[in-house]
Amino acid sequence: MDASVIVVGAGPAGLVLAGELRLAGADVIVLDRLRERTGQSRGIGFTIRTAEILDQRGLLSRFGEIQTGPAGHFGGLPVDLTVLGAPHEAARTVPQSQTEAVLEGWARELGADILRDHEVTGLTEDERGVSVTVRGAERALRARYVVGCDGGRSTVRRLAGFDFPGTPATTELLLADIRGIDLEPKMTADPSAGGLVMVAPLPGGTTRIIAAERGAPPVRRTGPPDFSEVADVYKRLTDTDISTAEPVWVSAFTDTARQAARYRRGRILLAGDAAHVHLPAGGQGMNTSVQDSVNLGWKLGAVVRGTAPDTLLDTYHDERHPVGRKLLSDTRAQSLLILGGEEVAPVREVLGELLEHSQVARHFAARVSGLDIRYDVGGGTNPLLGARLPELSLLRQGQRITSTALLRSGRGILLDLSDNATLRHRADPWTDRVDVVTARVLRTDGEGPHAGTSAALVRPDGHVAWAAPGSLHDLPTALGRWFGPAR
Missing domain, CATH: 3.30.70.2450 (Alpha-Beta Plaits)
Structure with a gap:
């Protein structure tokens, strides 16, 4: 094998995936057909959730001073993002050229091998891996898995035979x-x-x-x-x-809207625009692509490292395909609101009235910011389950730290907020993959979805996989499901 994983495409999705794979301990080669980055501005901002994800990996500060704002929109109708109370605001003026430069520097620092002027022309999958033919190369490259992050006209998607249903362009x-x-x-x-x-x-x-x-x-x-x-x-x-x-x-x-019917076919997977194309309304496309890669990277890294079964990769499709489907629905709705004629005026008027109600305003703010994403991680009633862990200010061994900073390593975290020795003992067989952190929350208002939570198992992508109060007997099950068999 030339690498455990070959990523095709060095845009934001491919570069984030390369970095996530390296954090997870997987060797990775990134192939891109271009000789150098385009330098084009393309996507020009981050949603709140993407800003959080970049901060989770310590990358947000690398962008320097960026312009942020408290407002978003849905189909041209203003949406107030301050109702979410998130620690970050949406970034509005970060050109994609800068994003790619930061992400490429990060991926290379972590040891990703990025090969430009390497155009993929063929894929052959067998029971042990995938052979990737590159134009002009003397031999095919071999990897256990290949991920297509090569955009809306994805070569990987075409060569691997993924179905790509949807609606053609109308404008x-x-x-x-x-x-x-x-x-x-x-x-x-x-x-x-x-x-x-x-x-x-x-x-x-x-x-x-x-x-x-x-x-x-x-x-x-x-x-x-x-x-x-x-x-x-x-x-x-x-x-x-x-x-x-x-x-x-x-x-x-x-306004073409298409989505791959499956995000995985055997040893070949799709992420980013290779998996979904749509009208770039609200700048959600690049942000969804980055979040695809953050969801996939730690899972694929665990599989190739041998600590988790291959079936963990199926949760990538199960979790991200509904997000992509909702993205297409949102952007098609926004296309009608923005480009429709007088026939949509009543709809805009009604929607504008609804946005004046606090619950509706909060719903749309969470929707356009990416903070409403929740995965099915199993049973339980804690409101944090499946959602991203909101940033918490913590006191750990006399030092202040944030829950965001704890995720910098790309490892799972078992956050013990009640100094529970039994809890920590149950997690001991997974401490080669999960950091057990005992701390207390520095918060006195008692508000927020974390209120009353005494412990949380947080995946490397920042989503909560288990939370207490709840049965401690369920903790090993959750650890096994997301991090593989006990040591």
């Missing part, structure tokens, strides 16, 4: 990052307007423009549109001439 949106012109930030998605206009500032004096005329059919393209086409559409919609601006990057995208 096209034009995008341009420009310099040399001052424009006020805005988003116009009112049904009475001629279409969608979005203006957002980016670092370095760059401004992003997205423009789409309502009802504009998709165009079959072999390359990006000319900037003059974007400027013409923008002028028709706003009566403002931007044709003298300097285009930095120009692209077009559609």
Whole structure:
């Protein structure tokens, strides 16, 4: 074997997966067909949950000063994110080029082997592994598993024969990052307007423009549109001439919505845009891709390391496929709200009224921020089960620490909040994979989903797999399910 895992694609999903695999002790090769990173801005922000995940791995500080905000939107309707009380806000102006640079540096530091100018042309799976043919290489590369993180036009998905059902494009949106012109930030998605206009500032004096005329059919393209086409559409919609601006990057995208029927076929798996494509409404695509890889990485690492059975990989599809399905539903709904005509005006009006109610506002805030994701981890009534562990301020051996910092190693954590020796004894056969941490919560208001919780088993992705009060007899079962047989 050349590596335990070969990851195809060095975008955010592939780079995060490479880093997670290295944290889990698996050797990994990343193959990318491009000679170098594109440097294109593409996705330009993080949801609250992605910001939390980056912080869990100590990566958020590597981005330096970033602009964050307390507001989101659903189909152009404002959503107040402060109702969630999360320690992070959504990041709005982080270009994907910076994200990829940070993630690649991290993956290389951990020992990932990233090979550029390596285009995959063939896959052959057998009972021991997968052979990967690379254009121009003298021989195929071998790995026990292959993960396709190679985008919406995924070669891995095509070669491995994954079904990719969904709906074709019905309209096209034009995008341009420009310099040399001052424009006020805005988003116009009112049904009475001629279409969608979005203006957002980016670092370095760059401004992003997205423009789409309502009802504009998709165009079959072999390359990006000319900037003059974007400027013409923008002028028709706003009566403002931007044709003298300097285009930095120009692209077009559609409302195609497709999802792989399965995320795993034997030794080949999909993550990120290779598994799901959709209208990039609300910037959720890259964030979902990163979260796919964080869910998969520790599981695949445990399998190739031999501490967990191969069946653990099935939970990747079971947990992330519903998230992707909801993502497609959300983005299709937002497409109708943003690009629909007068017929959607009543829907926007009703939804706007509903968002004034606190429970509805909180529901949508959690939805667009990624904080509503909950996995089926087994029985129990604790509200933390299956959800991500909210950041807790802890006192451990006289020192303050956060629950987020405890996850930096990428290992599981058994958080003992009541100094329970019996609890710790039951976890002893798994301490080669799970850190047992005795601490107390530095919080006096007694509020939040953690209130009354005396212990929690936290997976490496930050989701709670077991919590007390509850039967201690269930703890070994949970440890075995998520971390493999006892030592």
